[in-house]
Structure formats: structure tokens, C-alpha cells
Amino acid sequence: EAGVVQSPRYKIIEKKQPVAFWCNPISGHNTLYWYLQNLGQGPELLIRYENEEAVDDSQLPKDRFSAERLKGVDSTLKIQPAELGDSAVYLCASSPGGLAFTGELFFGEGSRLTVL
Amino acid sequence: GENVEQHPSTLSVQEGDSAVIKCTYSDSASNYFPWYKQELGKRPQLIIDIRSNVGEKKDQRIAVTLNKTAKHFSLHITETQPEDSAVYFCAASKRNTPLVFGKGTRLSVIA
Numbered sequence: 190e191a192g193v194v195q196s197p198r199y200k201i202i203e204k205k206q207p208v209a210f211w212c213n214p215i216s217g218h219n220t221l222y223w224y225l226q227n228l229g230q231g232p233e234l235l236i237r238y239e240n241e242e243a244v245d246d247s248q249l250p251k252d253r254f255s256a257e258r259l260k261g262v263d264s265t266l267k268i269q270p271a272e273l274g275d276s277a278v279y280l281c282a283s284s285p286g287g288l289a290f291t292g293e294l295f296f297g298e299g300s301r302l303t304v305l
Numbered sequence: 306g307e308n309v310e311q312h313p314s315t316l317s318v319q320e321g322d323s324a325v326i327k328c329t330y331s332d333s334a335s336n337y338f339p340w341y342k343q344e345l346g347k348r349p350q351l352i353i354d355i356r357s358n359v360g361e362k363k364d365q366r367i368a369v370t371l372n373k374t375a376k377h378f379s380l381h382i383t384e385t386q387p388e389d390s391a392v393y394f395c396a397a398s399k400r401n402t403p404l405v406f407g408k409g410t411r412l413s414v415i416a
């Protein structure tokens with residue numbers, strides 16, 4: 190069974206440019222998460238989806254970040270415009286069981302963003 | 306909201322020695338406590354977890370202990386091997402809330 194797939198793995202852009210990251214969760218997992226991981230830090234939640242509905246987006250900087258999961262399967266995270274401080278790894282994860290689920294999160298390999 | 310503190314931030318041990326990483330949490334309602342291992346450039350992967358109805362759980366060389374009264378939990382790795390070198394993250398959550406992670410511990414096992 191395929192794990193969580195993310196692309197691109199690496200992205201280098203100039204500041205003020207837009208960037209988008211894509212995530213395909215494990216089949217059947219209805220909860221999808223985007224986490225931000227700064228260098229030397231633990232993952233921090235940006236947004237959580239239950240199917241196509243964003244249920245936890247209080248940590249998403251909505252002035253420049255947006256996300257969507259239109260059909261409740263794959264998801265896109267966008268930054269426009271990117272700032273130097275956005276350089277980090279963007280991790281996608283999925284889990285089965287819905288919002289009440291407490292258990293293992295399955296992470297993708299991450300998308301490493303460098304803003305110059 | 307939940308706050309998870311993790312110590313130490315770095316840990317070096319000789320191969321064969323034990324390693325202990327400690328975490329505290331703030332929300333007494335949290336009931337799920339996983340540990341993730343992240344090798345350089347790789348995804349975080351679950352290595353062991355514990356729920357609040359259990360005080361200790363063991364899986365071969367790794368074990369986790371939970372003290373609900375003190376709101377802390379610890380990861381114990383015995384007979385460490387070079388392949389145990391990685392960053393380890395603790396986390397905590399409760400029903401209907403996402404995992405909150407600690408800042409990580411970089412473990413180096415010296416051969």
C-alpha cells in the first residue's frame with residue numbers, strides 16, 4: 190500500500206513568489222493534516238481536514254497561506270507571496286477514523302521550501 | 306491549548322548504554338502519547354505510543370512510561386545501537402484535538 194505522497198520534495202524560490210505543495214493521503218484516510226517543521230523543531234499544525242472540511246485552521250496565516258481539499262482526497266497548500274521566514278519543511282499526514290480518532294499519524298516525506 | 310515540553314534537546318550515549326528522553330504536558334485531559342523517530346531527511350515515524358489507561362508499555366528495546374498525576378511521560382531505549390541515532394519527538398493529544406509535538410531530542414549513539 191502506498192504511503193502519504195507529497196510533491197515537490199524540494200522547492201527553491203525567490204521571496205514574493207508563489208509556491209504550492211501537493212499531498213495525496215493514504216487511501217481511505219479521511220483526516221488530513223498539514224504541519225510546518227522549522228529546522229530543529231517539532232511539527233506544528235497548520236490545518237486539519239476532515240474529508241473536505243477544514244476543522245482546525247487557527248494556526249494557518251491566512252493572509253498568505255491557503256489550503257484546499259476539494260474532493261476530500263488530495264490536498265494543496267499554497268503560499269502567496271512567500272517570505273524568507275517561510276523556509277521550512279511542510280509535512281502532510283493522514284489518519285483514519287475521523288476527528289475523534291487518537292492514534293498514529295502517517296506522514297509524508299515532506300516538501301522542503303527554501304525562500305531566497 | 307496543550308503544551309508539550311521535551312528534554313533534553315540533545316543526547317549522546319555510548320553504544321550499548323541506555324537513553325532516556327522526558328516530556329511533560331499541560332492538559333490533564335490528554336490521553337494519547339506517541340513517540341516518533343525522524344531520521345535525517347526522512348518522515349517522522351511512530352515507534353511506540355501509550356494511552357492514559359496504561360502506565361508502561363514495552364516493545365523490545367524501547368519502552369514508554371506515563372505518570373498521569375505528574376503529567377509526564379518518558380521514552381527509554383536500552384542497548385542503544387548506531388541506527389538509533391535520530392531525532393525523537395514526543396506528542397500528546399485528546400479526543401477531537403490534533404497531536405501537539407515537543408521540540409525534539411537529537412540522539413547520537415557513539416560506536
